Amino acid sequence: MRKIIYISFICSIFWLCLSGFYEKQPQTSESNVKAVFIFNFTKYLEWTNNTKSKTFDIVIFGKSDITAPLREIAGLKKAGEKKIRIIEIDNIDEIPPCNIMYVDPSQEKYLSNLLQTAKEKEILIISNKKGYGVLGVPINFVTIDGKVKFEININSIEEIGIKPSSQLLKLAILIKNGKYIDGKN
Numbered sequence: 001m002r003k004i005i006y007i008s009f010i011c012s013i014f015w016l017c018l019s020g021f022y023e024k025q026p027q028t029s030e031s032n033v034k035a036v037f038i039f040n041f042t043k044y045l046e047w048t049n050n051t052k053s054k055t056f057d058i059v060i061f062g063k064s065d066i067t068a069p070l071r072e073i074a075g076l077k078k079a080g081e082k083k084i085r086i087i088e089i090d091n092i093d094e095i096p097p098c099n100i101m102y103v104d105p106s107q108e109k110y111l112s113n114l115l116q117t118a119k120e121k122e123i124l125i126i127s128n129k130k131g132y133g134v135l136g137v138p139i140n141f142v143t144i145d146g147k148v149k150f151e152i153n154i155n156s157i158e159e160i161g162i163k164p165s166s167q168l169l170k171l172a173i174l175i176k177n178g179k180y181i182d183g184k185n
Contacts, residue, residue: 035069042079044168062104105129
């Protein structure tokens with residue numbers, strides 16, 4: 001069953017590739033793959049505060065290679081029925097209401113403050129640095145054997161009021177109480 005869910009998730013990534021998203025790019029970069037993962041997370045996560053806005057807002061905190069591919073996806077796709085809006089910020093004091101915030105690893109010094117803000121504002125923090133999942137980042141990308149994978153910190157994601165689907169949990173490297181579970185790390 002897990003294999004079927006994984007294949008379905010990967011097929012949706014390839015579908016985006018074939019639908020013209022990567023038309024201009026000769027190779028699929030790691031940033032493009034992560035952007036597609038972020039888009040697909042919108043299908044497998046349930047936000048309790050999702051009805052407040054007419055758009056699905058994704059904030060990019062810090063300069064990141066993921067911004068351009070996310071903008072392309074936002075121009076082609078929707079998160080449910082909502083238009084996706086990408087917002088870039090450089091200052092921790094500029095955080096607008098949003099659904100997802102991708103934190104570039106260069107913003108490490110703000111991580112503790114961002115995690116607290118995320119709890120208060122029900123924002124899903126996603127990042128991309130080894131060890132961030134254990135530190136409390138709800139979703140963290142990791143590269144294992146040359147493949148992009150993701151960790152889900154169960155405690156952190158539950159604290160911000162976001163419910164991951166069972167299908168997404170089956171694909172993730174799970175962390176609970178600061179420790180990896182299921183031996184997937």
